[in-house]
Amino acid sequence: MSGQMVAFFIIGFFLLSGALYIVSTRNIMHAVFMHLLTMSFVAAVYILLYAEFIAAMQVLIYAGAMTTMVIFALMLTRTQSSPEGMRTAVDNQQKGLAFLTAAGFLAILLFVVTREKWVPLEGVAKSTGSVSHMGGIIFSAYVLPFELISVLLLAALVGVVVLTRKEN
Amino acid sequence: MAVALPFLTALGLIILVLMNIVFFMWAEFKIAGRVVDRYGPMETGRFHGWLQPVADIVKFLNKEDIVPAQADKLVFFIAPFVGFIPMVMCLVVIPYTYTLVVRNLDIGAFFIIALSSFTFVSLIMGGWASSNKYSLLGAFRAAGQLLSYELPLGLAIAGVVMLSATLNLSGIVANQTVWNIVLQPIGFLVFMVAMQAELQRSPFDLAVAESELVAGFSVEYSGMRFALFQLGEFFGLWALASLAVILFLGGWRGPFLPGVVWFFIKFYAIFIFLAFSRVSIPRVRPDQLMTLGWKVLLPAGLANIFITSILIVTVPDYKLPLAVCGFVILVFSLIFMRRALK
């Protein structure tokens, strides 16, 4: 039982229990704070997989900005601060069917994943990957998706500002 | 022993920072006093009140731990730690000399920026869990301020990283034959202003000192919990000031003295600059804060990256044109800053 296995099981346990808490709690603010914790554990999984740059990006984007954005949206829609908000249930009537669907999908996925033998296409890793290596690949082979993603982010930014402008 | 060495270094580092708190708090009191022609603390301890910070810490420890009756207990307890622990983690990547670093990560500068994004959520958790309207409003204002100044901070660092072609902090220092403050003057200005806003020090301390918002997000916290918020801010000050020294002032490079001594000389110089600016600049209004963050610092940072990248790629000997263009744009952005702060 190497150190990586122990770390993997601990992180996996906390990750899955955090995700389960998010989908089953009645308290929306607690769900958002647990979402922050879950994203941090996903960053820990990335570090186990030798992807430190992606882990730092995950913390910066999700744990930092995304949680704040969701909290601002929660406050602006007053979901739990009004008396009616506290009394409404957060789960709809389709809980049983949703559980069956998710369980069926999980069964199919686990069947596929544990039977298949994945072939390493490139042999042994030459290095554990570094930021300059990733930068070289992005700006040589993947420069078109890079430009497209910046256009997408610009469109999302302009769209959000236009959508939420008050008509005066 | 080889396994325990990073742990021992980290422990020694934390003890060093905790002992420095006493010195920093005392220096800040004294500077704040002398600038307005007062003496500062003179009583506690025989020599110029040097035990005043220790007295403050003992006062914090002695206070009663009041938790509001309707507060959300779990979130109330966790909020100071969510702000404090990532700031302590930032100390891992800071190199004090070639070999004195706990762990020389390849993503050093980015690691510190990513970890300092946890402070937004800690503020909001603290403000929300206090079940107090005013602390919630103060928490949102503070989070808005932190979010607005995170971008210029990242842009200032991006300029330096472009010059050194690595995110590794030791590599950035090793590349500085001439200090980066000469090559990236706007980057330094943007970094200094954004650092003060990120640490919520004066003149950017709207969230904790505004008279109509009582005391901001930490109004319901008393005793050691409040001290934990302040401690998190202090570790953040240490991390960001060390980052300023490494990125812009040449880290441990210097002629005669050993590297560590130069590092701490520059570090204390930055701290004294921050203490002076705390005392001499009046607090900004919220609209001035937002104008400064979005309309002055963000375009200045973007212009910096633009000019730096064009000059690095086209001109083979880019140092002199870069310094000249940098100073020109610095003058322009200072003019804009004056107009924005009216």
Added chain:
Amino acid sequence: MVPLSYYLVLSAIMLCIGIYGVLARRNAILILLSVEIMLNAVNINFIAFSRFVTPNTIVGQIYTIFAMAAGAAEIGVGLAIILLIYRGRETVNVDEVNLLKW
């Protein structure tokens, strides 16, 4: 060394937890959080494959960067739409936004 199938099982379980969350929650913001859980499960999958199958041209990590950026843009626009719905109808329960039903 943790074998690849362990990471794939972890990501499959997380994906199904996200599917349950999307189908069973009534509050629109909680549905968005469950969608984010699903996105992160998929990203774990990509990075696990990039580590074990293509460790030198780190295709999975590069895809993850783009997926994270696209996910962030999507959540932003989704929250803006939720705000608009709230302005019009004073509710964020997706059960009550059913004007187009037969």
